[in-house]
Amino acid sequence: MKKIIETFCKGIWKENPVLVLLLGTCPTLALTTSATNGAGMGLATTFVLVGSNFVISCIAGIVPRKIRIPVYIVVIATFVTVVDLLLQAYAPASLYAALGIFIPLIVVNCIVLGRAEAFASKHNPLLSIFDGLGMGLGFTLTLTMLGIIREFASSGSVFGVKVITAWTTDFLLPGSAPGAFIIVGAILAVRNFLKARAAVKAGKLYVPPAGLDCRHCNICALGKDDE
Amino acid sequence: MKIRDNENLVVLGIFLALVSLLSALVLAVVSGVTSQPISAAKKAREAQALRQILPEFDNDINARTLTLKSPAKWPVRVRVARKGGRIVGYAAEAVNPAGYAGAVKMLAGINPDGTIRAILVTEQHETPGLGAELCKRQFSKTIFNLTEPTPDGLPPNKYLDQFNGRKVPAKGWIITKDGGNALYHTGATVTSRAIAKSASEIALTFKKGRKQLSKAFGGVK
Secondary structure (H helix, E strand, C coil): CHHHHHHHHHCCCCCCCCCCCCCCHHHHHHCCCCHHHHHHHHHHHHHHHHHHHHHHHHHCCCCCHHHHHHHHHHHHHHHHHHHHHHHHHHCCHHHHHHHHHHHHHHHHCHHHHHHHHHCHHHCCHHHHHHHHHHHHHHHHHHHHHHHHHHHHHHHCEECCEECCCCCCCCCCHHHCHHHHHHHHHHHHHHHHHHHHHHHHHCCCCCCCCCCCCHHHCCCCCCCCCCC | CCHHHCCCHHHHHHHHHHHHHHHHHHHHHHHHHHHHHHHHHHHHHHHHHHHHHCCCCCCCHHHCEEEEECCCCCEEEEEEEEECCEEEEEEEEEEEEEECCEEEEEEEEECCCCCEEEEEEEECCCCCCCHHHHHCCCCCEECCCCCCCCCCCCCCCHHHHCCCCCCCCCCCCCEHHHCCCECCCCCCHHHHHHHHHHHHHHHHHHHHCHHHHHHHHCCCC
């Protein structure tokens, strides 16, 4: 039980996919122009993540190692297409209009494949579901937060509701891609600053969380010691 | 030997094929279940769009369509709206290939005299929050009117409404940046251009195609 809670919680802050793992930057930058879009994309990704994590942890034992990545991609792509069809059929038209062209991008969202390879293939289905939920929730919260910041800064509204009515002309920078980079960068800087300061206060050297740098991943050969 | 460590190409190929087959099966089921709601949602969207841009009508608007060529050689799809047999307006649809990110599809309601009644952008991939805002029709909500009910009718959009009821110049509407007098939005010049161009093409088609229209639908003065 303790392990489940730990797995679930780590995605939200300690190993937040956007702010710590720096995965899935494409939807993070492209889809956070408004709070609604950010939340919608986050929820769609969470659904795919939970589904693919579950299936992959179930089949990981029988998938030949040599072709595991193509098999994972097929599983993920299937889930994404299911989400796409379900959204088209049952979601409000405005949400599908906003997310439609980005849904196929979930297939190549590094978070999904990254969690499949780094977590789901090595843990049992139950833990994998909670990992997907936690990571998805962390992703959704971060995207919604970014969406709120960017939407407010560019047009004075939050979730489509104008908070400052005197905001007549839109401020373009936060709504555009460069603005997204600047805001994400600023949030990362603040987070790292807080972490580093806490580490210094505790008299330790700040090191990134274990298992999250290149050496611990086995998707590609980068970062491996060549012996 | 365990299948996990298998390196035989044939076995690997068969495994991958089986996985793909399984996924195809799942997709076939989901697609079968959702195909009806999807087409229903599409139809509902289209019907709502037609209601928004046209005055009240009582004929089956999809019964007859006419495709006209615009001056720039785009096909313009025209349907006629009647009430009690009299023509009350036309619905014209055209796709401008030159949006900022792909095509911009426009649906326009046309008055019987050939002027534009109302415009909707039905499909676009413009920059969210920038170009896309020019194509969107939405009632603005503020914290002060949050609890009030949304008003009926078509939400205003000054970039789309600027052509309503106006006579189209011989060369079409041109945005102020290019020396004309149609509105444009800084930072979304290409989208503004695409909107003005689409509206012009549709209006010019109606100006030049009167004969064809009256032949096809009758009753045009």
